[in-house]
Amino acid sequence: MTRRHNRTRAERGIPEATVARLPVYLRALHSLQERGVVTVSSEELAAAAGVNSAKLRKDLSHLGSYGTRGVGYEVDYLIYQISRELGLTQDWVVAIIGVGNLGRALAGYGGFASRGFRVAALLDADPAVVGAEIAGLTVRHIDELERVIDEHGVSIAVIATPASAAQALCDRVVAAGVTSVLNFAPVVLSVPEGVEVRKVDLSIELQILAFHEQRKAGGPGESAADDWSKGLSGHGDGPRRERPPGTSEYIEAVEA
Amino acid sequence: MTRRHNRTRAERGIPEATVARLPVYLRALHSLQERGVVTVSSEELAAAAGVNSAKLRKDLSHLGSYGTRGVGYEVDYLIYQISRELGLTQDWVVAIIGVGNLGRALAGYGGFASRGFRVAALLDADPAVVGAEIAGLTVRHIDELERVIDEHGVSIAVIATPASAAQALCDRVVAAGVTSVLNFAPVVLSVPEGVEVRKVDLSIELQILAFHEQRKAGGPGESAADDWSKGLSGHGDGPRRERPPGTSEYIEAVEA
DNA sequence: AGACGTTTGTGAACACGCGCACAAAGTCAC
DNA sequence: GTGACTTTGTGCGCGTGTTCACAAACGTCT
The missing domain is CATH 1.10.10.10 (Winged helix-like DNA-binding domain superfamily/Winged helix DNA-binding domain)
Structure with missing residues (x-):
């Protein structure tokens, strides 16, 4: 401020x-x-x-x-x-939230454990995975989030949930005192000042590659549908005009 | 040039x-x-x-x-x-190389398929996974790499292998005509001009978070071992001096 | 038709990061 | 001890990216 x-x-x-x-x-x-x-x-x-x-x-x-x-x-x-x-001479306690495909991969990722990052807890909302043992840890229910954070002294939270759940969970970990978040969910998290968020987005990287790949091939406009009458910007009164190819449905979850 | x-x-x-x-x-x-x-x-x-x-x-x-x-x-x-x-009005054919924990998560990642990225092939060197069906695809052996790339017209390769194998595989996909690589292995890939490489490194992000977290706590030097006599920089003649905590062994693989 | 409020598109100032090139500082040979 | 060589640390200019602030453009209301 x-x-x-x-x-x-x-x-x-x-x-x-x-x-x-x-x-x-x-x-x-x-x-x-x-x-x-x-x-x-x-x-x-x-x-x-x-x-x-x-x-x-x-x-x-x-x-x-x-x-x-x-x-x-x-x-x-x-x-x-x-x-x-970098602060790697001390140990940092990490909690992974969301044990889908990605969360599981992260839990088993050697690069975390061998650099002073100790994964202390896995959490998920799905009753089917709660209680399961993954990478030597028992998955806890998300209801226990605050207790787990306090218990283990978690200082870094890794969010690997579907996009729809990410912001709410982020709010909860921040409220519980965590000030560093690594976000894998495809949303922009908003946090109070003093909290650090870093984002890893797999599909964004691919899209950047696609851009360069396309430019090598001669830039955009190669595809058939290039024209789109801009319309009169009505407030939703007229019928929606036809959608061009490529504007499919919104990506929802970080795991399939 | x-x-x-x-x-x-x-x-x-x-x-x-x-x-x-x-x-x-x-x-x-x-x-x-x-x-x-x-x-x-x-x-x-x-x-x-x-x-x-x-x-x-x-x-x-x-x-x-x-x-x-x-x-x-x-x-x-x-x-x-x-x-x-961005070039998303056309489809891009993707091959995922390395079907460990991470490769599996990527294969099932909804964000790829729903944005014009079609995962056409999974490859691995491990006989235990070759032939397995993952996310609707049969894992092919890495020996077939060039054939698979040519067959499907792969234009983007995703490398999700251990670090030790990454550069050699990168060379092969580039030689096979791929000009865009998304690298998850913790190594710096060197490629000829005209080939685009993007890197996603999970542990680097955590280390950056640790840095900021440490700074909030008062900066480095909090830990006990702060002094390290710089020594006379001999050429390996004397005995190695004691190592401070935190300099553990090198992270080798992207999957545990 | 004209005035008014809103929002885009952009010129200009500023901050940041990068890379060259070189002086300072050290080592090594004799 | 002295000179030659090697490599660091950094001053400086340049290009890129970010932000402010405002004129131009559009819709709307009377």
């Missing part, structure tokens, strides 16, 4: 774009570490991470001066510093 | 950032359409999509002048125009 600019901007200095790349560097560093590499130059690390080397150096310089001129970066040390900056 | 700048930039005018938002607008519009809304103002649509209204208007203006001043945008018409621009 009293913030000068508008958002969580440069509060303590690390640009958002940099934060988004740190996990990529971290992954590349772990890969090097496994291969027994002790020291790496910005050029090599940048290549492994798929970025420009100047960008990498500038990113790392935001964390501090952890390199050695003429040599490069010590892999172990850099891993430690990035992990610390 | 002979491109003036460097990339697929402003080739025909629509900024990349705009393209990334069009699917979001499209989703909001479908939601309005379902509720029977005929006309919508930029202010309302922007709120539904979670963006600034000026940004929305500028985004839409890149497609053309499809609004009516004093009134707003006709929902049906705008849906059609955005769909056309």
Whole structure:
């Protein structure tokens, strides 16, 4: 409210774009570490991470001066510093809400457990799955949401429910004190200030690919139905005009 | 190669950032359409999509002048125009490579089928799943990759394999003529110019959340092990110094 | 027909991020 | 110890994206 600019901007200095790349560097560093590499130059690390080397150096310089001129970066040390900056030196308790196809995949996803993220609970509304054991956890009923969050000290909620249920559940986890949400449901969640939401949308990525794919093929307008008289914008008085191909029904659920 | 700048930039005018938002607008519009809304103002649509209204208007203006001043945008018409621009008025043939937990979830994901994306094939290397029927499709062996791509005219490949297999498979699909790849494996894929790759990384999103969560709690350095003598950067001559907590083993696979 | 309120489309200022290029700082060889 | 080489850290210019604010355009009401 009293913030000068508008958002969580440069509060303590690390640009958002940099934060988004740190996990990529971290992954590349772990890969090097496994291969027994002790020291790496910005050029090599940048290549492994798929970025420009100047960008990498500038990113790392935001964390501090952890390199050695003429040599490069010590892999172990850099891993430690990035992990610390990202908050991976402590454990984060995660709850997965919605145990459909996607929720199940997430529960079994190795990338969560092995990076300081401990999946402590699975919740669902469907009586058919409540009580089932998945990835070593017993699925709890969604009614117990608040109790489970409090019990385990959940700080990150992963929403993997159908779109129709997402906002209501988001409101509940936020009310229960969770301030970070990872949303897989295809809706824009609205949350109070101070709560961080990140969205992963599988179909959006595909649509972006389709756009580029189409452009390679010569841009839009290749299909037959290109004309559509704009009409007189009546307030629903006249009959609905014919729908062009492609405007099918709305995607409802994140799981089939 | 002979491109003036460097990339697929402003080739025909629509900024990349705009393209990334069009699917979001499209989703909001479908939601309005379902509720029977005929006309919508930029202010309302922007709120539904979670963006600034000026940004929305500028985004839409890149497609053309499809609004009516004093009134707003006709929902049906705008849906059609955005769909056309994104290339959703035609069907895109998709192949999913890797039928683990995630691949299975993707195969059953309703958001693909109902937006002009037709999943035509599932492939895997594991003999235990080859031949199985999932989401109405029989899983084919990865050896048949090139044949399957050619048979169905696949134009988008979805890679949902362990990280170790991803690059090799990516090379194969590209060699087979695919120019769009959606990558779920936690690696940076390198592809020749002209091939579009988009990456979805579940654990990266969590790590970004952890960063913000930590900052709310007072920034890094809260944990005990904060000091790490930088050492003399020897070339692997001395004994490895003790590792701080959190630098565990490398995440290998996208599925557990 | 004309005045009024509403909403689009966009010009202009601003903020952000990227990449080049280079000085500073370190290592290594002798 | 000195010089040559390597690599980091960063100042700077540029392009992209975002936001404000407003004139032009449209519908509506009298």
